[in-house]
Amino acid sequence: MSEAGAIGAPRGIRQRNELAAMRALHRFGRLSRAELARILGLNRSSSGHIIAGLAGDGLVREVGAVEQARTSPAHAGRPGIMIELVPEAAAFLGVEIGVEHITVVEIDLASRIVARKVFPFAGRESDVETAVRQAVGMAFDGLAPARLARCEGIGVAVPAQMDRRGFVRIAPLLGWENVPLADLVRAALPVPMPVLAENDANAFAIGASHGRSEPQSGVTLHLVMESGVGGGIIADGSLFRGAHGLAGEIGHLRVPGTGEPERTLEEVLGLECILTAYRTVSPAAEPSFAGFLADVRDRVPGAVAIAEGWARALAFGLIQACRIIDADRILLGGSVAALYPLMAARVLHHIQAIQEPSFPVPAIEANDDETVGPAFGAACMLHRRYLSAESPRLADDAV
Amino acid sequence: MSEAGAIGAPRGIRQRNELAAMRALHRFGRLSRAELARILGLNRSSSGHIIAGLAGDGLVREVGAVEQARTSPAHAGRPGIMIELVPEAAAFLGVEIGVEHITVVEIDLASRIVARKVFPFAGRESDVETAVRQAVGMAFDGLAPARLARCEGIGVAVPAQMDRRGFVRIAPLLGWENVPLADLVRAALPVPMPVLAENDANAFAIGASHGRSEPQSGVTLHLVMESGVGGGIIADGSLFRGAHGLAGEIGHLRVPGTGEPERTLEEVLGLECILTAYRTVSPAAEPSFAGFLADVRDRVPGAVAIAEGWARALAFGLIQACRIIDADRILLGGSVAALYPLMAARVLHHIQAIQEPSFPVPAIEANDDETVGPAFGAACMLHRRYLSAESPRLADDAV
């Protein structure tokens, strides 16, 4: 109700400005008070007061004189004292419940990964309660007591359709339906803390765009290609969920020339499809995706033909998507993304063949950082939340 | 630079809260001070001060006691004094430069249409300078001096790819390329004022979603179906432009089963395509779209067959789009939209046939208000701007 853009009491202003300062420090890493003042559009004196307040709460600190030397201003005038976030001041957990694994990530206030663990998990055979219990247990298992006290929330990423409140409508890969996932997680926590749940592709998108060097403007389509193909859209730095959290689910696009009715993109791009096709041409007893990649790299004709079909379908899907969301950047994730670097030229060729020339061609990249995945993104969701207006600190003060 | 979420001086706070109050009054029409305070999350006393300030500027007023009676609170306690925007306090102009017409709209501070005029225009044969001169001339022609003094900006809608600053990259239907449209308009104005330019489909989307009863949450895909087919996306109340302002351009989707390479949706759904097909089956000397509609209504087989193909293509396009942006509502505009009510059942049938059952089906409506179009939307862009933080009032104070 109060979210109509109005601004409350002086205390609220300070609260917001402190959060804006922390967001700036997260984006830029290190800033002097004067730089911060310019970025925030505030006076230097106000900036100083805000930093003093945050330092009093142990959230930021002046960097040591030793490290300070690193920064070379080439600058006249008194050099500024650099300020940075105190990484240990907070912890955020992220969990991905996948079909075969549960991944757990812990990040700090600087949104850097502190710990990351992967456990095997039989997603298809486990019920929700078991999955939640195991996931939460693994997340908190190795967490030091000091970190637990600082833990400001946990995020859960699941291959599911879910609403903003973490209610799962349906998760075909896990066999879930109408499950209040966030509530179940909340009930399983050792300590009360904020809980957010999100579709795994959306979580990946958040994680991949949360870093400090990521561009804040423009539209990036993030794809996760595993057995299935999911997608998430980041527009001007924030997630575009769509009306039901399904935005970017490019895997269910129809691909022409694949029978009647047409097959979906997921059925053409996914790991299953590639391996099925690869089995018919590979002499190996147990064809693997790694073997397929090697064959493509070695220009084995059968594998190359499969990859060529994959490239054409990918190009088609990306172009259809770009006609609708007008992305200027596409980031490919998931294990199948490793095929892209080998086929980049073919994909671009097809894009230019399909697309009308007046339309811009998006930049396409394959994600090369293993640790950036849905679990990391789920943790980033809480990191982001902490640094935005809905922060628990704000709510506490309001009481 | 200062747009990092930071909040400045007390004066800035008041400024923002006054704008938030005006937005609330625009959305809800009439509010008492106490209601406003609840909506804005402020104290009643602050609300009173804000209203006093706005009333002093002549932007809001208490509604007359006569009209007041209309509202039936069924409410214990002292009834509130209703406040409303003063419509005459500001004027905003909107111009649509189309292929065949120039449309001019004037709206007031309540975003209601004060005047609307349509002029024939030979878009294909006119150069940019002529078009701009004529459009601006028509916009200001009938404007009373008192209104001119209150005019807070002009918006221009054009069938073109353009960036946020109103630079046209290409406008195939008008033969324009690399034209600084907003700058040209600015130079042609009789009085300096803010100028915004936008793609016509995006402008339509803004106009159709700007009314007070429009839902602020959810995602709506707006289609404009004329000779071409354009689209604009409104997500949670604001326009989703994409990286280059091309988001929602559903007309360039590829439609399977229409030859090799596939034809675009625009080539299948547009007026041209329908009329071309209709000519081959109609005995009329000069087949018109109105005649086509009548034939469809009368179940003339040839026309029905054409409409059936149209319905199938529309269903395909909408479903592809929904897989990517996850819209929960689709609003069809442009003259071809009149075909939809006749074919709604067929379109829904095809949607349910194509789409996997686990996905939600969006609500589809045809726009029935003639006056809501790109020109109105262009005016709404400035109305919205006036009621948001970039308002010129703010800038003036900052000087």
Add this chain to the structure above:
DNA sequence: AAGACTATGTTGCGTCTTGCAACAAATATA
């Protein structure tokens, strides 16, 4: 019909935050 009840609008006061200007500090440059 009269009083109780309830919600609204107003007013004075206190708290808080920001901006401004001046000053001390620290470094580059002439």
Add this chain to the structure above:
DNA sequence: TATATTTGTTGCAAGACGCAACATAGTCTT
């Protein structure tokens, strides 16, 4: 060495909001 430039700090003033109390104007109860 002296100057210029930028930074961080410190009083001071202005402004905005919240709070509490009060007058007001309806509805509801007895």
